[in-house]
Amino acid sequence: MGIEVVVEGLTKSFGRQNIWQDVTLTLPAGEVSVMLGPSGTGKTVFLKSLIGLLKPEEGRVLINGVDMVNSPERDIFETRKLFGLMFQDGALFGSMSLFDNIAFPLREHTRKKESEIRRIVMERIEVVGLLGAEGKLPGEISGGMRKRAGLARALVLDPQIILCDEPDSGLDPVRTAYISQLLIDLNAQLDATMLIVTHNLDIAATVPDNMGMLFLRRLVTFGPREVLLTSEEPAVAQFLGGRREGPIGMSEEKDAAALAAEATGTRTARPAGPREIVPQLEPSPGLPPRRAVTRRRERVLGLLDRLPPAARAAIERTYATGGAAPAPAAGSGA
Numbered sequence: 001m002g003i004e005v006v007v008e009g010l011t012k013s014f015g016r017q018n019i020w021q022d023v024t025l026t027l028p029a030g031e032v033s034v035m036l037g038p039s040g041t042g043k044t045v046f047l048k049s050l051i052g053l054l055k056p057e058e059g060r061v062l063i064n065g066v067d068m069v070n071s072p073e074r075d076i077f078e079t080r081k082l083f084g085l086m087f088q089d090g091a092l093f094g095s096m097s098l099f100d101n102i103a104f105p106l107r108e109h110t111r112k113k114e115s116e117i118r119r120i121v122m123e124r125i126e127v128v129g130l131l132g133a134e135g136k137l138p139g140e141i142s143g144g145m146r147k148r149a150g151l152a153r154a155l156v157l158d159p160q161i162i163l164c165d166e167p168d169s170g171l172d173p174v175r176t177a178y179i180s181q182l183l184i185d186l187n188a189q190l191d192a193t194m195l196i197v198t199h200n201l202d203i204a205a206t207v208p209d210n211m212g213m214l215f216l217r218r219l220v221t222f223g224p225r226e227v228l229l230t231s232e233e234p235a236v237a238q239f240l241g242g243r244r245e246g247p248i249g250m251s252e253e254k255d256a257a258a259l260a261a262e263a264t265g266t267r268t269a270r271p272a273g274p275r276e277i278v279p280q281l282e283p284s285p286g287l288p289p290r291r292a293v294t295r296r297r298e299r300v301l302g303l304l305d306r307l308p309p310a311a312r313a314a315i316e317r318t319y320a321t322g323g324a325a326p327a328p329a330a331g332s333g334a
């Protein structure tokens with residue numbers, strides 16, 4: 001089963017530029033979580049901080065008792081082996097075939113024989129639907145295939161924590177839907193803890209068990225998906241509605257004048273419709289059910305008293321219908 005990741009009071013700056021401060025959240029073991037946020041809010045910096053590639057000035061990231069910020073490098077290096085990383089562009093070596101790209105972590109970090117490496121690589125290639133393409137160079141395949149190859153490479157060391165940075169970037173809506181399904185299928189097969197960074201509203205609506213959002217150097221919220229999906233926090237509602245009206249501007253934050261003008265002149269603005277919570281994706285036929293589902297249900301029902309009323313009602317509806325039927329979100333979400 002995947003491993004819980006506990007983030008406590010994390011603050012990161014580059015020189016005088018603060019990226020985010022006091023970020024506290026827990027990625028529940030084996031569940032799928034999504035981190036949303038406008039461009040430049042430090043989502044990639046957050047992923048890199050979780051694996052200890054960037055060092056926040058304050059706070060801790062606890063994984064199996066190792067603090068990825070402050071523990072000795074030796075422990076951080078060992079713990080990093082628990083992770084599978086999928087970067088935005090697939091981060092493949094251009095001169096190597098897909099097979100060699102995917103085999104790379106095994107050749108680099110293990111002493112496995114070539115026959116064993118071949119077995120593992122071909123298994124992962126099959127999981128991501130790339131059988132037959134293993135001899136091709138990254139430049140000979142589409143962006144979607146490169147992403148899937150990047151995902152296959154992230155999986156060869158049997159990760160217990162998988163981090164995906166914008167798995168949808170550069171993909172059309174259909175390919176994005178396939179990637180969404182693949183992420184859920186992987187979770188069903190591996191039971192790994194997963195964190196996906198994305199701007200994509202379809203992924204946000206259908207994939208995660210939990211969701212958070214970074215905005216204005218803070219974690220706006222993090223919790224069961226229903227909390228964010230029913231949130232009336234202006235930045236969350238604007239982001240999920242994909243609207244111009246609201247506190248998020250072209251360069252992250254609107255100034256006061258722009259907000260005031262908007263407040264007096266929005267009569268012509270597109271009205272916000274009610275938000276719906278669509279059902280979460282199920283694993284593809286033939287795959288085992290996600291083990292996270294039962295654990296999550298218990299965990300979330302235990303949290304109910306502490307959640308906002310709209311989220312509570314949405315969770316109760318989800319579980320009353322076995323999680324399969326759509327449930328309208330309470331409130332319009334501004």
Ligand SMILES: Nc1ncnc2c1ncn2[C@@H]1O[C@H](COP(=O)(O)OP(=O)(O)OP(=O)(O)O)[C@@H](O)[C@H]1O
Pocket residue numbers: 014019037038039040041042043044045046
């Ligand atoms: N190594 C670095 N040194 C200095 N500044 C950095 C470094 N890495 C990231 N930054 C800055 O941190 C900020 C956040 O970057 P990051 O890539 O994490 O944003 P993001 O939310 O992932 O954006 P996007 O959604 O556009 O990918 C940016 O202003 C970026 O310039």
